[in-house]
């Protein structure tokens with residue numbers, strides 16, 4: 039899905055110069071005009087039915103400003119494609135070539151109704167919305183290498199990873215919760231995209247092992263919440279809203295107008311919590327109404343929930359025996375559609391209890407859950423026989439009825455009564471009303487639907503308990519939602535912002551119409567009346583099995599809540615007023631509340647064909663989705679609203695240090711205003727609220743860049759200081775070394791010198807004594823001296839000589855040892871010295887790099903300054919669509 043080509047709105051190959059006549063049937067404009075409004079438009083009120091010829095259209099573009107600072111105010115009526123084209127280059131446009139395909143091309147010249155164009159390589163980003171086309175096959179664009187590439191920013195092409203990366207980085211940087219809103223029609227790839235986003239977040243925020251458990255929630259939710267539909271073999275029946283598809287404004291209106299019989303809204307919100315260190319600390323899953331009707335009825339070619347088929351095919355023999363499981367062909371709820379299998383899917387293999395193990399659902403609870411699945415299947419086989427001439431019925435006591443009562447743990451008679459009678463209070467009297475066949479079938483099906491949906495909710499609750507964020511929770515989270523979000527005005531109003539300055543197409547009228555109108559619920563809402571009568575709830579609460587009891591108590595407690603729910607005790611006129619609309623509104627309100635505090639990022643999934651085939655691209659279908667999906671709406675809202683919001687405190691704290699004059703002691707509002715002035719932010723580009731500052735798309739980018747640059751300079755300053763200290767140390771070390779070396783050498787010299795002198799003295803002494811002995815002999819003469827005395831003198835002299843020699847040798851040895859020690863010290867000093875040298879070298883490298891990066895940021899800043907100047911004087915709006923770091927437009931993702 040996220041190939042480069044896939045993320046382009048359309049991949050275009052280079053073709054030779056061609057000659058085309060602008061097609062009157064262009065989906066981007068119905069005549070040769072580029073200003074026809076035949077799709078989602080920037081501003082409908084400017085739609086001009088009197089079309090302009092191509093030449094003048096181009097001419098008029100040349101005078102328009104579509105940059106960040108001008109486009110919000112410009113009122114033009116151009117189609118999405120034209121808009122993109124225009125953003126790329128004003129002389130580019132989309133043309134239909136002879137093979138019927140639409141290609142981006144450069145207009146070389148125009149002659150009358152003919153234009154000479156050159157097809158070119160087209161790259162078009164859809165601003166704050168990532169457009170992801172489902173490839174319907176595995177593509178090598180995911181996994182660790184890609185995660186690393188996006189993490190290190192060595193890749194920045196549009197990708198789900200890029201969106202997830204931005205979300206996680208903005209969460210940490212801004213300390214604001216983020217949301218990734220994934221929308222698209224059934225089969226467009228929302229579920230897969232959500233998984234890919236989760237994969238990235240798990241890789242970046244993983245480490246504790248919880249990321250593995252989080253990823254394991256997907257197979258569980260898919261088994262119990264997904265089913266094969268005509269549009270998607272693995273369609274989430276809790277994570278989608280088929281009604282959006284047909285109506286672009288909002289799902290609220292779409293819901294009303296839908297001709298889809300299911301009339302059920304589905305949704306899923308996965309909230310991933312992070313610890314202070316940016317690691318995942320837990321997850322919270324919120325699912326909205328499950329498509330319950332699928333449990334008891336599904337249309338031709340579709341299937342019920344995967345869990346039923348997986349259980350029947352994959353349950354091990356002991357479990358099979360315990361639940362008295364049969365083949366899928368034997369269950370009436372599954373028989374209706376005559377579709378039992380999915381091409382290429384082995385249901386037995388999909389029966390994977392290790393996922394339940396991974397999220398710590400106990401073996402006992404796993405078996406309880408499978409028992410409920412079997413009970414639902416057997417309920418569908420319960421039949422009725424007419425017992426009187428008023429068409430009243432009673433369930434047939436057969437294998438099905440007995441199995442149900444055994445599986446849920448109730449008496450067969452109790453079940454029989456609950457399915458065929460209804461206790462009512464008329465006045466002060468309690469009466470028992472027998473049910474007709476259709477009423478009994480409704481009651482049976484309502485019980486089956488309730489058991490299944492309660493089971494689903496219970497499973498989600500188990501997952502949430504198991505993966506709840508513990509003490510490490512910081513309150514920061516990224517929510518992944520596969521449904522639309524839209525701008526809320528409440529925040530503007532609360533902050534005193536004049537939101538009349540924003541040109542929104544408000545659908546409040548639709549909402550109002552939708553709410554204050556009284557609907558006749560019979561017929562329209564018939565299928566949504568999952569009314570479970572008190573008798574059935576009482577039956578469940580009387581069951582001996584744990585789960586039915588828990589379901590009953592949940593249903594009773596939710597029925598006591600003031601918000602209208604699916605359950606009404608009376609089952610009378612009041613419950614008829616109960617509408618899906620009310621339920622939907624409550625859910626929507628909660629969702630909006632939750633999302634309002636987040637910075638949203640949008641991914642729009644596109645289905646390239648309806649046959650779920652790889653390599654097949656239906657232009658019309660894609661165009662229709664682009665038109666209906668609201669991509670343009672999101673872009674428009676993000677550009678016309680004030681999507682970037684920061685409290686005065688936060689803004690002052692973050693950017694205050696950039697101020698040239700010292701205003702640190704002033705209040706945050708004054709600091710904020712001073713910053714805005716210093717950076718020449720045009721007054722129409724922001725609004726100052728009571729508590730927050732509101733910025734139009736792209737404005738904050740300038741400040742972010744300045745902040746980063748200044749912080750980089752500060753980092754350079756720090757390195758310089760460190761370098762100076764090291765240099766000083768280095769010099770000191772050299773000096774010390776010099777002195778030590780000199781001292782060592784001097785000492786060595788003195789020692790050797792001393793030893794030599796001593797040796798010389800000893801030898802001289804020896805020689806002198808030898809001479810003096812001879813003289814003595816001569817002097818005393820033989821008669822005067824005594825021979826033995828002479829021997830004594832000589833031997834004592836020799837002994838003295840030896841003693842002195844030994845002493846001199848010992849002295850020498852001692853000196854040598856001292857020398858060794860000194861040499862060792864010298865070596866130590868030398869090795870320390872080389873370490874210092876290495877450190878110095880690396881510091882020099884760092885220093886060099888920092889100098890280079892500073893130089894390059896300086897030149898970028900200079901360039902962007904000169905670009906900004908030239909942008910102000912031209913209509914270039916190219917930058918507004920890119921999410922480039924240096925591009926202010928990246929803030930466009932901050933749409934609420």
Ligand SMILES: Nc1ncnc2c1ncn2[C@@H]1O[C@H](COP(=O)(O)OP(=O)(O)OP(=O)(O)O)[C@@H](O)[C@H]1O
Nearest residue numbers: 039175224225226227228229230270272273274278
């Ligand atoms: N990125 C992808 N790579 C490969 N195949 C994909 C990708 N995205 C979607 N698909 C294929 O398309 C099918 C439908 O996708 P997915 O179930 O995510 O659609 P969806 O929009 O969630 O539909 P629904 O609203 O019905 O639940 C998937 O089962 C898968 O076969």
